[in-house]
Amino acid sequence: MESTTKRITDYFGENVFNDEVMQEYMSLDTYKELREVIDSGKSLGLDLANRVAEAMKEWAMNNGATHYTHWFQPLTGATAEKHDSFISIDKHGKTILEFTGKNLSKGEADASSFPSGGIRAVFEARGYTVWDCSSPAFIKKIANDRAILYIPTAFCSYNGEALDKKTPLLRSMEALNREGVRLMHLLGYNDVNKVTANVGGEQEYFLIDKKHYDLRPDLKFTGRTLFGSNAPKGQEQNDQYYASIKTRVANFMAELNDELWKLGITAKTQHNEAAPCQHELAPIFCTSNIATDQNQIIMDTMKKVAEKFGLVCLLHEKPFANVNGSGKHNNWSVLTDTGLNLLKPGKNPSSNTLFLLAITAVIAGVDEYADLIRTSASNPGNEHRLGGHEAPPSIISVYIGDDLQNVIDNFVAGNSSDVAQKQFIDTGVNYLAELSKDTSDRNRTSPFAFTGNKFEFRMVGSSATLSNPNTTINTIVAEMFARIANELESVNESERQNKVVEIIKRLYEEHKRVIFNGNNYSKEWLREAKKRGLNNITNCIDAYESLTTPKSVELFGKHKVMSEVELQSRREIYLDVYNKVINIEARTMLMMVKHDMIPAIIEYKNKLAQTINALNTVSGDKKLSSTEGKLLSTFVPLLDNIYSCMMELERIHSQAMRANTSKKKAILLRDQVVPLMEKVRVNVDIAEKLLPKDLAPYPNYADILFYE
Numbered sequence: 001m002e003s004t005t006k007r008i009t010d011y012f013g014e015n016v017f018n019d020e021v022m023q024e025y026m027s028l029d030t031y032k033e034l035r036e037v038i039d040s041g042k043s044l045g046l047d048l049a050n051r052v053a054e055a056m057k058e059w060a061m062n063n064g065a066t067h068y069t070h071w072f073q074p075l076t077g078a079t080a081e082k083h084d085s086f087i088s089i090d091k092h093g094k095t096i097l098e099f100t101g102k103n104l105s106k107g108e109a110d111a112s113s114f115p116s117g118g119i120r121a122v123f124e125a126r127g128y129t130v131w132d133c134s135s136p137a138f139i140k141k142i143a144n145d146r147a148i149l150y151i152p153t154a155f156c157s158y159n160g161e162a163l164d165k166k167t168p169l170l171r172s173m174e175a176l177n178r179e180g181v182r183l184m185h186l187l188g189y190n191d192v193n194k195v196t197a198n199v200g201g202e203q204e205y206f207l208i209d210k211k212h213y214d215l216r217p218d219l220k221f222t223g224r225t226l227f228g229s230n231a232p233k234g235q236e237q238n239d240q241y242y243a244s245i246k247t248r249v250a251n252f253m254a255e256l257n258d259e260l261w262k263l264g265i266t267a268k269t270q271h272n273e274a275a276p277c278q279h280e281l282a283p284i285f286c287t288s289n290i291a292t293d294q295n296q297i298i299m300d301t302m303k304k305v306a307e308k309f310g311l312v313c314l315l316h317e318k319p320f321a322n323v324n325g326s327g328k329h330n331n332w333s334v335l336t337d338t339g340l341n342l343l344k345p346g347k348n349p350s351s352n353t354l355f356l357l358a359i360t361a362v363i364a365g366v367d368e369y370a371d372l373i374r375t376s377a378s379n380p381g382n383e384h385r386l387g388g389h390e391a392p393p394s395i396i397s398v399y400i401g402d403d404l405q406n407v408i409d410n411f412v413a414g415n416s417s418d419v420a421q422k423q424f425i426d427t428g429v430n431y432l433a434e435l436s437k438d439t440s441d442r443n444r445t446s447p448f449a450f451t452g453n454k455f456e457f458r459m460v461g462s463s464a465t466l467s468n469p470n471t472t473i474n475t476i477v478a479e480m481f482a483r484i485a486n487e488l489e490s491v492n493e494s495e496r497q498n499k500v501v502e503i504i505k506r507l508y509e510e511h512k513r514v515i516f517n518g519n520n521y522s523k524e525w526l527r528e529a530k531k532r533g534l535n536n537i538t539n540c541i542d543a544y545e546s547l548t549t550p551k552s553v554e555l556f557g558k559h560k561v562m563s564e565v566e567l568q569s570r571r572e573i574y575l576d577v578y579n580k581v582i583n584i585e586a587r588t589m590l591m592m593v594k595h596d597m598i599p600a601i602i603e604y605k606n607k608l609a610q611t612i613n614a615l616n617t618v619s620g621d622k623k624l625s626s627t628e629g630k631l632l633s634t635f636v637p638l639l640d641n642i643y644s645c646m647m648e649l650e651r652i653h654s655q656a657m658r659a660n661t662s663k664k665k666a667i668l669l670r671d672q673v674v675p676l677m678e679k680v681r682v683n684v685d686i687a688e689k690l691l692p693k694d695l696a697p698y699p700n701y702a703d704i705l706f707y708e
């Protein structure tokens with residue numbers, strides 16, 4: 001029977017300029033030429049650009065597009081877009097619709113309002129957006145069946161310095177490809193022409209009711225609650241993780257999926273996460289720059305779709321205290337164009353030297369450049385998460401699981417082992433299908449875990465772009481591949497196999513200190529890590545310093561991913577972002593305390609005083625008003641405390657903001673302002689617990705986290 005309901009495949013990718021559409025709108029020759037540019041990274045000529053632009057315009061306009069935009073990722077970490085309509089006036093004064101190869105491939109943006117960290121002075125405002133043809137263009141539908149054509153671009157200065165997050169990512173992919181192919185050829189895999197990093201980003205998020213959001217200035221201005229005492233129930237019953245999804249959220253997810261599928265994004269997994277109102281979505285992995293672009297689209301679409309259901313999507317790393325925060329697990333693997341995943345152990349990992357070499361290369365790189373890995377997941381929001389109970393701690397370590405560690409230990413000791421041969425799990429029930437064991441178990445506490453055929457970097461924050469972590473991982477692994485390739489080149493072909501074995505052993509011995517298969521949340525790990533000499537960078541301000549160390553400048557410079565100037569500019573911008581975030585948080589906090597919390601307490605005190613007076617007048621007996629009296633007297637020191645902490649915060653905050661360098665300012669904010677904000681919060685949260693519901697100025701955690 002014919003079904004009238006649409007299947008996913010009926011509309012998957014309908015809003016993307018994908019291969020199918022290209023073939024429909026371009027001649028076969030044009031399509032082939034463009035495909036070659038995309039696949040081999042050849043440069044794009046103007047003639048081809050003109051033909052592609054024409055096809056893109058026709059397709060976009062057939063789908064309601066009136067404007068196009070060069071879409072880019074400035075260093076703020078967000079995305080940027082400026083729309084231009086296809087309307088133009090020709091030399092006869094006639095209105096025409098135009099979109100040329102030049103419009104497609106290059107744009108000029110007044111870059112002066114985007115952070116450049118000193119790369120450009122404000123008067124040199126020119127910035128260029130350049131089409132990244134490896135990431136597909138797409139349209140976003142707006143009202144009246146209209147649409148905007150989005151062209152993914154890189155953003156750079158007049159001198160070619162990267163002013164965005166995408167350019168270094170693309171450069172790091174080139175580095176990984178260059179060194180990866182070189183290594184594969186030395187290992188005898190001469191058919192390999194391309195090596196790419198694949199990424200699957202799991203996106204965690206909160207959904208709350210818009211009516212609560214609208215009443216919380218902290219959520220509006222900072223993305224997180226600056227106040228809020230615990231609700232009677234949190235996540236202690238583990239009854240939210242994987243739980244049945246409430247109807248309103250299920251409807252949201254259905255529409256979100258549809259929108260993402262139309263954009264060619266393979267939304268795959270969805271479930272409730274550990275905290276109340278917390279959820280997760282994961283698409284199927286793809287090439288790292290496309291995965292990064294798609295993740296930006298996912299975050300944006302989540303926010304837009306939420307609006308339709310009277311919901312607000314919170315992407316902050318820690319919107320609520322005392323329940324889990326949100327991360328973005330970055331699943332990463334290396335794949336060749338011949339279909340080999342270098343991180344796949346296969347049936348017999350103990351004799352799979354390619355796998356052993358690749359995994360030890362990653363382990364060694366993560367150990368040697370642990371500070372850069374840590375930094376790549378640093379942002380102000382993640383400060384509340386890293387080291388918090390549910391999130392990976394700040395110490396970088398790698399989990400590979402006991403079985404795999406056994407395999408490598410035996411390999412290094414020269415013993416043959418079959419420890420990791422397929423094992424089966426006995427469920428004790430005959431009709432349940434036979435379950436084979438994975439090469440590694442799950443460990444939720446490790447920041448960098450090997451999970452079967454990929455590494456999962458769990459530190460990344462939910463609001464962050466995937467470009468920083470992947471730029472870093474790609475570059476570090478490119479460096480390890482380069483070093484290995486150098487060594488292999490130095491010996492005769494006949495000696496290479498022995499050399500590979502020697503390298504695996506050496507890298508493993510030198511770097512196994514970074515491997516930890518136990519509980520990363522435990523106190524023992526802190527002590528153990530210290531003993532092993534592993535660095536514990538506890539905050540982002542310290543982390544940012546690692547960007548400009550000689551070691552970092554050497555690494556990123558050698559692989560042409562970022563120059564010293566580009567690294568310095570990033571350090572400067574990240575410090576500046578931190579300062580702005582804390583400044584806004586402090587100001588929001590001061591505003592909420594002054595405008596709302598203190599007046600609410602005074603009102604309640606007044607009410608109590610009036611009641612006490614009235615009761616005493618009626619009976620002349622103080623006993624009748626003794627509880628009211630006690631309540632009133634609790635509020636006296638509490639209000640004094642709140643007031644004095646607030647005044648202290650105001651004073652220290654304005655002092656900090658006068659610091660003359662961003663580093664000094666950041667240190668003052670981190671060491672003085674943030675602890676004071678914590679003090680204000682503690683007192684305000686006590687007051688919130690005591691205030692009657694109708695006098696409380698904001699919806700509380702119980703309201704927000706347990707909406708219907």
Ligand code: ADP
Pocket residue numbers: 198199200201202269282283284285329331332333341453454456
């Ligand atoms: P879990 O929550 O159990 O870690 P999910 O299914 O939520 O797993 O997410 C796993 C993510 O890893 C998905 O985005 C998936 O596509 C991605 N992934 C799977 N295999 C690879 C691989 N070889 N390389 C990169 N990412 C991968």
Ligand code: MG
Pocket residue numbers: 202280282
């Ligand atoms: Mg998951």
